[in-house]
Amino acid sequence: MTKVTTATLLATLLLAGCAGGQVSLSDTPAPEARPGMAGRWFLSAPNAPPCGISFGGAAGATEGSLAPEGGCPGRFFLSRKWSLSGNTLTISDDENNPLGELTFAGDRYEGKAVTGMSVTLAR
Numbered sequence: 001m002t003k004v005t006t007a008t009l010l011a012t013l014l015l016a017g018c019a020g021g022q023v024s025l026s027d028t029p030a031p032e033a034r035p036g037m038a039g040r041w042f043l044s045a046p047n048a049p050p051c052g053i054s055f056g057g058a059a060g061a062t063e064g065s066l067a068p069e070g071g072c073p074g075r076f077f078l079s080r081k082w083s084l085s086g087n088t089l090t091i092s093d094d095e096n097n098p099l100g101e102l103t104f105a106g107d108r109y110e111g112k113a114v115t116g117m118s119v120t121l122a123r
Contacts, residue, residue, distance in 0.1 A: 034104050035123070037064065037082060037089075045119045048073035053121075055082060066091065074113045075099050089121070 037055045044050035051072035057064025063083040068076060080094040087104040089111075100119055102111030108122035 034087065035107075036060065037084065039123070041121050041123055043068075043072055043076055043119060043121050045073035045113075045117050051076070053079060057082075073119070074115055074117050076113070076119070
């Protein structure tokens with residue numbers, strides 16, 4: 001009887017150890033919801049004051065117009081268009097030349113201008 005009890009105990013412990021490594025879907029955090037782009041955002045870069053940029057577009061749009069306020073760093077004062085592909089935001093001028101690419105990072109977008117300057121876009 002001792003052999004059966006020992007074998008049962010060992011099997012129970014092994015199965016319990018296997019179950020501890022499993023992850024159910026309820027344990028996985030939900031992906032962060034990316035905010036809609038329409039509205040006013042602030043673009044900032046190191047050693048430069050932030051500037052406001054108004055993003056146009058319908059709710060859920062993946063592209064739209066831009067209206068930068070004065071004082072934007074680098075060439076971002078030429079911003080006229082935006083497009084979103086996945087979590088990557090591209091800001092372009094009126095001739096569709098990219099000015100920078102940013103990636104969604106929590107509550108803001110972070111990336112680089114085509115010149116290599118680091119930029120952040122936040123509400």
